[in-house]
Amino acid sequence: MEPSSLAELRIPADFGFISLARRVASTLGSQLGFTLEGLDELNIAVAEACGCAIAEAQQAWGGGELKLAFSTAQGGLAVDVEGLPPSQTQIRRLAPQPRPAARDEEMRRLADEVIRCFVDDFRPSIEPGVGRLRFRMVKYLIG
Numbered sequence: 001m002e003p004s005s006l007a008e009l010r011i012p013a014d015f016g017f018i019s020l021a022r023r024v025a026s027t028l029g030s031q032l033g034f035t036l037e038g039l040d041e042l043n044i045a046v047a048e049a050c051g052c053a054i055a056e057a058q059q060a061w062g063g064g065e066l067k068l069a070f071s072t073a074q075g076g077l078a079v080d081v082e083g084l085p086p087s088q089t090q091i092r093r094l095a096p097q098p099r100p101a102a103r104d105e106e107m108r109r110l111a112d113e114v115i116r117c118f119v120d121d122f123r124p125s126i127e128p129g130v131g132r133l134r135f136r137m138v139k140y141l142i143g
Helices: 015-032 036-061 101-118
Strands: 005-012 065-072 076-084 121-127 132-140
Touching: 005 015, 015 036, 015 065, 015 076, 036 065, 036 076, 036 101, 036 132, 101 121, 101 132
Parallel strands: none
Antiparallel strands: 005 065, 065 076, 076 132, 121 132
């Protein structure tokens, strides 16, 4: 089965929008035939990935957006999560929020481990300092 784009979602880099990302993941996973357990695992991974991307965007730019791309992948669902800087037209400009580097690394490592527990394939790409963070997660129907 060829990979096929299912949906793209852009949300503000705000923790209040994680539930929307989870809802889209659940809907698409349900349409592909995931079990309730598979949907729960997918939701946990999507929520964790979004939380990490939001934290990175807030630290690097003081805000921004997340782009989530959902596609089919060899009998499963692939979710790509990417943090994007604020657009030039955004009215609200927030100051970046400094955090201790050691805590950042520990939290990222823990988040990666949580995500790995709930998806079948996980590839993080993080460029600290510039705020670029991308996650590729794949959850297969039969894992």
